[in-house]
Amino acid sequence: xxxxxxxxxxxxxxxxxxxxxxxxxxxxxxxxxxxxxxxxxxxxxxxxxxxxxxxxxxxxxxxxxxxxxxxxxxxxxxxxxxxxxxxxxxxxxxxxxxxxxxxxxxxxxxxxxxxxxxxxxxxxxxxxxxxxxxxxxxxxxxxxxxxxxxxxxxxxxxxxxxxxxxxxxxxxxxxxxxxxxxxxxxxxxxxxxxxxxxxxxxxxxxxxxxxxxxxxxxxxxxxxxxxxxxxxxxxxxxxxxxxxxxxxxxxxxxxxxxxxxxxxxxxxxxxxxxxxxxxxxxxxxxxxxxxxxxxxxxxxxxxxxxxxxxxxxxxxxxxxxxxxxxxxxxxxxxxxxxxxxxxxxxxxxxxxx
Numbered sequence: 001x002x003x004x005x006x007x008x009x010x011x012x013x014x015x016x017x018x019x020x021x022x023x024x025x026x027x028x029x030x031x032x033x034x035x036x037x038x039x040x041x042x043x044x045x046x047x048x049x050x051x052x053x054x055x056x057x058x059x060x061x062x063x064x065x066x067x068x069x070x071x072x073x074x075x076x077x078x079x080x081x082x083x084x085x086x087x088x089x090x091x092x093x094x095x096x097x098x099x100x101x102x103x104x105x106x107x108x109x110x111x112x113x114x115x116x117x118x119x120x121x122x123x124x125x126x127x128x129x130x131x132x133x134x135x136x137x138x139x140x141x142x143x144x145x146x147x148x149x150x151x152x153x154x155x156x157x158x159x160x161x162x163x164x165x166x167x168x169x170x171x172x173x174x175x176x177x178x179x180x181x182x183x184x185x186x187x188x189x190x191x192x193x194x195x196x197x198x199x200x201x202x203x204x205x206x207x208x209x210x211x212x213x214x215x216x217x218x219x220x221x222x223x224x225x226x227x228x229x230x231x232x233x234x235x236x237x238x239x240x241x242x243x244x245x246x247x248x249x250x251x252x253x254x255x256x257x258x259x260x261x262x263x264x265x266x267x268x269x270x271x272x273x274x275x276x277x278x279x280x281x282x283x284x285x286x287x288x289x290x291x292x293x294x295x296x297x298x299x300x301x302x303x304x305x306x307x308x309x310x311x312x313x314x315x316x317x318x319x320x321x322x323x324x325x326x327x328x329x330x331x332x333x334x335x336x337x338x339x340x341x342x343x344x345x346x347x348x349x350x351x352x353x
Contacts, residue, residue, distance in 0.1 A: 025081040026064035081234035102173040103295040113326040131233040134254040137261040139228035140269035142202040144221035162201040176301040205272035
């Protein structure tokens with residue numbers, strides 16, 4: 001009898017460990033987008049490698065609502081995860097928005113230099129929020145897309161400019177630039193462009209194509225307004241229920257997806273811009289010095305936002321220090337290259353003299 005009971009306990013224990021854990025994840029990514037292709041393939045790989053113990057179920061196209069609704073659903077257990085932008089965690093994790101300060105960075109190389117030095121510090125902050133994350137994926141730079149040509153800062157004045165709902169940093173930036181923001185969730189922007197509720201959006205070209213916003217605008221201005229990135233977060237209570245080997249599999253798969261998307265971001269952005277122009281959008285050249293002009297205005301605004309608690313003043317200082325280091329290095333390298341070219345030309349002239 002005792003052997004029978006022991007055998008039943010073993011079978012019962014095995015049954016518990018073999019139970020399937022379904023992790024429901026919401027995203028705004030459209031069903032037929034490259035993002036969803038990656039997510040579906042990742043979900044299939046996780047299911048196969050865990051022998052069905054872990055199933056990732058993705059809800060695409062914003063069917064679970066905007067990010068605020070998704071966070072509420074995670075809190076009450078209807079969902080276990082979602083894909084987010086830093087602004088979705090503005091109140092919970094203000095420092096996460098530091099990379100997205102308007103007119104801070106001019107190139108992906110600048111951002112990558114800073115991210116190499118700050119990413120791990122930011123990712124560690126999710127532990128206190130009850131989430132597990134798998135790295136940041138660059139979305140490229142938000143550029144200006146509009147129904148009126150935008151060559152300069154002055155062209156933005158008096159126009160209805162989209163403000164992502166809940167984005168306190170962009171609101172402060174627009175206020176300092178004396179612009180007219182119209183706050184809308186991403187799910188309402190296409191309709192806003194169609195009805196004339198908004199005239200101008202700043203969005204990464206890859207996102208504009210995926211969400212079909214390009215069908216409602218006429219012009220594109222390749223001015224790097226702000227750097228965009230995203231991440232996938234899963235409730236840590238759900239993640240803690242997984243066996244250690246299954247946790248590692250999920251980390252491996254989702255971490256790889258985000259690393260690959262991040263690495264391909266620059267090329268994807270360039271391809272997206274080419275696609276927009278081939279579709280028929282008109283390319284508007286920003287005036288020379290326009291970035292520097294707006295960046296100078298934003299310098300004091302960024303400091304004021306830090307003092308208001310929108311992000312850490314210390315983190316702002318650290319980011320700016322890294323950015324200065326990178327730019328100083330670039331100037332030195334440019335000077336060395338110029339000097340070397342001059343020496344080569346002088347040698348060539350001496351040889352032909």
